[in-house]
Amino acid sequence: MTAIPDRGNESFRLSQLIYDTRYRALTFQFIALVALITFIAWLMSNLFSNLADQGQDISFAFLASPAGYDINQQLIPYDSQDTHLRAAMLGILNTLLVAFLACATATVIGVIAGVLRLSKNWLISRLMAVYVEAFRNVPVLIWILIIFGVNNIIFPQPRAFRGADPDASMVLWDSIAFTNRGVYIPKPIWESGSAIVVAVFLLSIIGIFVFRRYARNLLYSTGKLLPTGRISLAIFFVPTLLAYFVLGMPIGLEKPELAGFNFQGGIQLRGSLIALWFALAIYTGAFIAENVRAGIQAVSKGQTEAAGALGLRPNRIMNLVVLPQALRIIIPPLISQYLNITKNSSLAIAVGYMDVTGTLGGITLNQTGRAMECILLLMLFYLTISLSISAIMNVYNNSVKLKER
Amino acid sequence: MSDTHSHSAAFVRHDQIPPSPPPAGETGPVKWIRENLASSVSNAIMTVIGLVAIFYLAIWALPWFTNSVWNAADIRECREIMGDARGACFAVIEERWLQLLFGFYPPESYWRLIISFFGLFLALAPILFSNLPRVLMVWTGLFPFVSVWLIWGGSFWGPAMVLAGFVVGYFIFRFASTINFVAGLAAGIVGAIIWWSFLLGPIAGVLSSIIPIELAKVESREIGGFTINFILGISSISLSLPLGILLALGRQSNLFFIKGVCVVFIEFIRGVPLITLLFVANVILAFFLPPGSNFDLMLRVIIMITLFASAYIAEVIRGGLAALPTGQYEAADALGLDYWQAIRFIILPQALKISIPGIVNIFIGLFKDTTLVSVISMFDLVGMIRGPILSSTDWSGIYWELWFFASALFFVFCYGISKYSMYLEDKLRTDHR
Numbered sequence: 015m016t017a018i019p020d021r022g023n024e025s026f027r028l029s030q031l032i033y034d035t036r037y038r039a040l041t042f043q044f045i046a047l048v049a050l051i052t053f054i055a056w057l058m059s060n061l062f063s064n065l066a067d068q069g070q071d072i073s074f075a076f077l078a079s080p081a082g083y084d085i086n087q088q089l090i091p092y093d094s095q096d097t098h099l100r101a102a103m104l105g106i107l108n109t110l111l112v113a114f115l116a117c118a119t120a121t122v123i124g125v126i127a128g129v130l131r132l133s134k135n136w137l138i139s140r141l142m143a144v145y146v147e148a149f150r151n152v153p154v155l156i157w158i159l160i161i162f163g164v165n166n167i168i169f170p171q172p173r174a175f176r177g178a179d180p181d182a183s184m185v186l187w188d189s190i191a192f193t194n195r196g197v198y199i200p201k202p203i204w205e206s207g208s209a210i211v212v213a214v215f216l217l218s219i220i221g222i223f224v225f226r227r228y229a230r231n232l233l234y235s236t237g238k239l240l241p242t243g244r245i246s247l248a249i250f251f252v253p254t255l256l257a258y259f260v261l262g263m264p265i266g267l268e269k270p271e272l273a274g275f276n277f278q279g280g281i282q283l284r285g286s287l288i289a290l291w292f293a294l295a296i297y298t299g300a301f302i303a304e305n306v307r308a309g310i311q312a313v314s315k316g317q318t319e320a321a322g323a324l325g326l327r328p329n330r331i332m333n334l335v336v337l338p339q340a341l342r343i344i345i346p347p348l349i350s351q352y353l354n355i356t357k358n359s360s361l362a363i364a365v366g367y368m369d370v371t372g373t374l375g376g377i378t379l380n381q382t383g384r385a386m387e388c389i390l391l392l393m394l395f396y397l398t399i400s401l402s403i404s405a406i407m408n409v410y411n412n413s414v415k416l417k418e419r
Numbered sequence: 420m421s422d423t424h425s426h427s428a429a430f431v432r433h434d435q436i437p438p439s440p441p442p443a444g445e446t447g448p449v450k451w452i453r454e455n456l457a458s459s460v461s462n463a464i465m466t467v468i469g470l471v472a473i474f475y476l477a478i479w480a481l482p483w484f485t486n487s488v489w490n491a492a493d494i495r496e497c498r499e500i501m502g503d504a505r506g507a508c509f510a511v512i513e514e515r516w517l518q519l520l521f522g523f524y525p526p527e528s529y530w531r532l533i534i535s536f537f538g539l540f541l542a543l544a545p546i547l548f549s550n551l552p553r554v555l556m557v558w559t560g561l562f563p564f565v566s567v568w569l570i571w572g573g574s575f576w577g578p579a580m581v582l583a584g585f586v587v588g589y590f591i592f593r594f595a596s597t598i599n600f601v602a603g604l605a606a607g608i609v610g611a612i613i614w615w616s617f618l619l620g621p622i623a624g625v626l627s628s629i630i631p632i633e634l635a636k637v638e639s640r641e642i643g644g645f646t647i648n649f650i651l652g653i654s655s656i657s658l659s660l661p662l663g664i665l666l667a668l669g670r671q672s673n674l675f676f677i678k679g680v681c682v683v684f685i686e687f688i689r690g691v692p693l694i695t696l697l698f699v700a701n702v703i704l705a706f707f708l709p710p711g712s713n714f715d716l717m718l719r720v721i722i723m724i725t726l727f728a729s730a731y732i733a734e735v736i737r738g739g740l741a742a743l744p745t746g747q748y749e750a751a752d753a754l755g756l757d758y759w760q761a762i763r764f765i766i767l768p769q770a771l772k773i774s775i776p777g778i779v780n781i782f783i784g785l786f787k788d789t790t791l792v793s794v795i796s797m798f799d800l801v802g803m804i805r806g807p808i809l810s811s812t813d814w815s816g817i818y819w820e821l822w823f824f825a826s827a828l829f830f831v832f833c834y835g836i837s838k839y840s841m842y843l844e845d846k847l848r849t850d851h852r
Contacts, residue, residue, distance in 0.1 A: 060709055061706050141472070159801070
């Protein structure tokens, strides 16, 4: 053993704080802490003297007072006499709605475009490259405004649908109407017995997972391969359709009808929602396409060739060898794109979609003048979402991390 | 042996047959089409779908361009010229393009913006292309001050004295760093701050009374159009780079307090949308500044976008730091370098090289995001279109032409930058492959 000189007996000198590596780190951190506290104290004293000058204070009491404004897209009941807090809740739901719709659509677009960009077909891969470059290099705000313009300028007015020989007509067997007041789609009507159909549907989805597990165990224990794809498809459709028709078609559709100068019934998707949804989806889809392409290209060709040498068929090579490795690379950037969609959905304010930035950070802020409180709450909301998504991502990353010694 | 062969065989060929040309289907464009457009049935179907899509796009978009009108005073004249044909009225861009680029900047001073714009490229050139003479770096250092003076006008001595503050700080640092690098750095910073806060005003005042070099003052709110996007993008990215490096180093360090502060800052900024930070710049940042101080909106927005960008840059640089093999850190330690020496001479040069493509990507994103300032009623390119132009009586009813112009402008710049980033990635690739 090397002899460690015993320093315990030496008396502590002040210069050790800088020159002794045991203390230096602490010294610098202490200095940094003091500097930070001074800086924050300076900001706070500015804040309070500024607030005092303007006769304001910080209080969240305004959240309980009536909002007094209307919100045009209500996922939960609301009227203008409800509180600011409830208005903010509506905004949050609207944000989550558009973020969810855009994430789902962007994933579909991005995966298709990313795979097609790798296609052997020269024309298709070029077209996809044009799509990706055109959308990645133009600000999303401009795309939102362009699609908003498509809704407002190109789509006909509802009255164009009137008369014996109308200028415009509904599509898909008179069920969807594209108008400049929004897109009208049929609304499902839930009659008695519909709960059973839904329950059967959910049960059959669980059944698919159970069946796949059984098929895998069977494969591992006996080597017998079941046609999982076809059977899963059957489990997905057959019980639900059976229940639906046996119970006498309890779920109906209420189609939008032209009444006077406007459409009644059905669900109205406003132009602002459509603009935000599709602009975010197409814009982010271009980024996802690049992630997908990078992920697939990152799986080395040797993997495909080795799987082929083992005698696997092309679709099983894709499912069992390429995709599991590609997904490891694709999913983390994919999730951060979802995060970007959620954050970019705050651009709703540019087209008047009432998301949380429009209610809490927009009208509530302007009506009450409580800028500090509103923006603080707004940031907290986005921060909560971001941090929870990153937490999920960390769990995923750890679970797919290459296990090394 | 050979004799028997020549006698027994009826015919022996003595020269080689010239190679016959490949079959018609295996050469030239036919082969290319077969391989790239119709290698299988499904592939052929996709080609047909693609062609049909292009065809419809073309018959939908082409008349819009071919019937376009470039010379008209307002939209009514445009429609008269076009008659029944459907076409674009690009006359709006012909009439308003100076406004789209420069906003409400006084027309007699446009030359100042144009000089700044070209000066910017001259300043960027030695950074972007390493084969240019290094002397150009002097202009790169001077450019920020010259351009601020050119764009906002006022006395020449203000920006010049701010620059002098850096020079003063640098000389103090040179002098003091002979004792200790960190102490020298601190002394230099303190010296520069003293210069800026106490000496700058009086000296600039004296100098401008002796040698007045003045340009007409321009208020920030007069600047608009694409110029704002440019100013915000360039200034934020260049200011956020040093901040981002410090944050990344802080996050990688093992000083728990500093690490904690950096992590909280980075995660907070990355977790909120830029719009909320712009709201902060617009309405609440003023509350945190000393009473009576009057920062204009442009400066507040630059501060917030800089903070925003620095968090993202910090993450990119952290990636670069993490990508360095541990051996590099250990080798630096083994050479007896202290922390800052190791960082300056060994770690950062390599880490920054790895992170450059990422930084360029952040810049492209940031440049696009500068359009968000239109939401807080600044008249950048998007704000200019949405505000003064779409609502003017002359051009109300115009929509697509303006957005087409704006998208094209952004596309040219962003695509150009991303192509440059690819070139850089290629050039910096020093591994053997």
